[in-house]
């Protein structure tokens with residue numbers, strides 16, 4: 001399955017909570033900015049979404065892997 005992780009960098013404070021919350025290491029904090037560097041591993045649990053107190057992160061299901 002394939003998910004899209006979108007981070008609103010206008011809202012994001014770079015706290016890194018979403019990076020720590022992701023058990024699949026999908027997200028990486030580079031210079032205080034989180035990036036979804038391993039989207040293939042995302043299983044859509046939304047732990048990152050729940051961890052962000054600013055509501056800056058969104059996860060959408062975008063279809064099955066080919």
Ligand code: SF4
Pocket residue numbers: 007011012013014015016017018019034051052053054055056057
């Ligand atoms: S938890 Fe939210 S504010 Fe913190 S780094 Fe992640 S997206 Fe940004």
Ligand code: SF4
Pocket residue numbers: 003005021022023024025026027041042043044045046047048049059
């Ligand atoms: S939805 Fe789950 S697996 Fe995907 S980036 Fe967020 S915490 Fe990680």
